[in-house]
Amino acid sequence: MLSERMKQKRYFLPEDEIPRQWYNIQADMPNKPMPMLDPATREPVTLEQLSEIFSVECCRQELNLTDRWIDIPEEVREKYKFYRSTPLVRAYGLEDALGTPAHIYFKNESVSPVGSHKLNSALAQAFYCKQEGVTNVTTETGAGQWGTALSYAANLFGMNAAVYQVKVSYEQKPYRRSMMQVFGAQVTPSPSMSTRAGKDILTAMPNHQGSLGTAISEAIELARTTPEKCKYTLGSTMSHVSLHQTVIGLEAEKQMEMAGEYPDIVIACFGGGSNFSGLAFPFMRHNFFDGKKTRFIAAEPSSCPKMTKGVFEYDFGDEAGYTPLIPMFTLGHKFQPANIHAGGLRYHGAGGVVSQLMKDNIMEAVDIRQTESFKAGVLFAKAEGIVPAPESCHAIAATIREAEICRQTGESKVILFNLTGHGLMDMSAYDQYLSGNLIDIDY
Numbered sequence: 001m002l003s004e005r006m007k008q009k010r011y012f013l014p015e016d017e018i019p020r021q022w023y024n025i026q027a028d029m030p031n032k033p034m035p036m037l038d039p040a041t042r043e044p045v046t047l048e049q050l051s052e053i054f055s056v057e058c059c060r061q062e063l064n065l066t067d068r069w070i071d072i073p074e075e076v077r078e079k080y081k082f083y084r085s086t087p088l089v090r091a092y093g094l095e096d097a098l099g100t101p102a103h104i105y106f107k108n109e110s111v112s113p114v115g116s117h118k119l120n121s122a123l124a125q126a127f128y129c130k131q132e133g134v135t136n137v138t139t140e141t142g143a144g145q146w147g148t149a150l151s152y153a154a155n156l157f158g159m160n161a162a163v164y165q166v167k168v169s170y171e172q173k174p175y176r177r178s179m180m181q182v183f184g185a186q187v188t189p190s191p192s193m194s195t196r197a198g199k200d201i202l203t204a205m206p207n208h209q210g211s212l213g214t215a216i217s218e219a220i221e222l223a224r225t226t227p228e229k230c231k232y233t234l235g236s237t238m239s240h241v242s243l244h245q246t247v248i249g250l251e252a253e254k255q256m257e258m259a260g261e262y263p264d265i266v267i268a269c270f271g272g273g274s275n276f277s278g279l280a281f282p283f284m285r286h287n288f289f290d291g292k293k294t295r296f297i298a299a300e301p302s303s304c305p306k307m308t309k310g311v312f313e314y315d316f317g318d319e320a321g322y323t324p325l326i327p328m329f330t331l332g333h334k335f336q337p338a339n340i341h342a343g344g345l346r347y348h349g350a351g352g353v354v355s356q357l358m359k360d361n362i363m364e365a366v367d368i369r370q371t372e373s374f375k376a377g378v379l380f381a382k383a384e385g386i387v388p389a390p391e392s393c394h395a396i397a398a399t400i401r402e403a404e405i406c407r408q409t410g411e412s413k414v415i416l417f418n419l420t421g422h423g424l425m426d427m428s429a430y431d432q433y434l435s436g437n438l439i440d441i442d443y
């Protein structure tokens, strides 16, 4: 049955309208993020210190509080053309299933070659490393999304990738490991005996199953002990990662215009904040400057709720304490998140920029239980034909909550959410949900 109101379903931009610049919200924030600190001296970290581990250009972007627009290198834009623009989709199927007068749109980042939004930053980080003469890149990965994106990007730019994968997912998600290996990466389960940090952890706790914190420590150590040749890359939390992700929101802005609408509510799932930032920041500038009143909602898991239950303070980004001190909403860098299926959301802290925006009440956060997220994911899959990543299910659940409020009030609010990835590598999680074996773990 065709809905009476059914008009255009999907919106695309032609290649020449893929953004040429990223949006740097740090230039426009009412209160700038507090600086990252050197843990030894408690002084703000310098470009020199940061670029011991990250590519110099990424560090410049990280510390850039003044330039609103940053050019996307042509080489990166060429690679974006492999999958961008990603479609903006009107979720008529979901609207009908909910019987809501809300207009629901989603930005479909699952169409990237690696199946998630992570590639938007992996391509940029790999390109800058290559440009600076680096031959090897390293990183950590939990569920495998970021590791896969970096492996593919390193391969495109002719570099070697060494990925430390959290041991529990290395064992539970063998297909993501295979995918990284297909792209030519060397994958090591973390904690491993190949680094000082890994050895220390394994000596104290021989059965340690690994966490993003342990894997980050190992990857940073590898970059530090192989200076010049090897750089570390990060898939979330840092402001340069959020910057690269703004292609999502900049495209969505033009596509919403094509649809003749503007979002009242923007929703994204929240791990370290990169996809939230990517979708939300371009719209936030219209709240800052053009009197728009859009609400921005981060959806996090109730088992790892740094934004709703964490504290705002200086903390480390990793378990061993190798990173600078970052001003963040955090559950503490020693916090061991429960083993939920949304691996990309199992991180103890939020990035400095999003933390400041949260503190300033420019955005909101909600926490979602695992079973509510999968229920939402299954409803979405039936209605729209796409099986969403367990992470994305949190955004869908938060969207459904808002759409149900619209059903009660009769308001036709425009809701835009980010579909960060597909769940085709996570079917064992859906199996568990469907057989009733999934449990809720609260913080």
Ligand SMILES: *Cc1c(COP(=O)(O)O)cnc(C)c1O
Pocket (backbone or CB within 6 Å): 116, 117, 118, 145, 146, 235, 236, 237, 269, 270, 271, 272, 273, 274, 275, 276, 344, 345, 389, 391, 392, 420, 421, 422
């Ligand atoms: C990594 C990941 C996330 C969470 O990371 P953010 O940096 O908060 O965006 C969400 N969805 C998918 C599919 C991911 O791979």
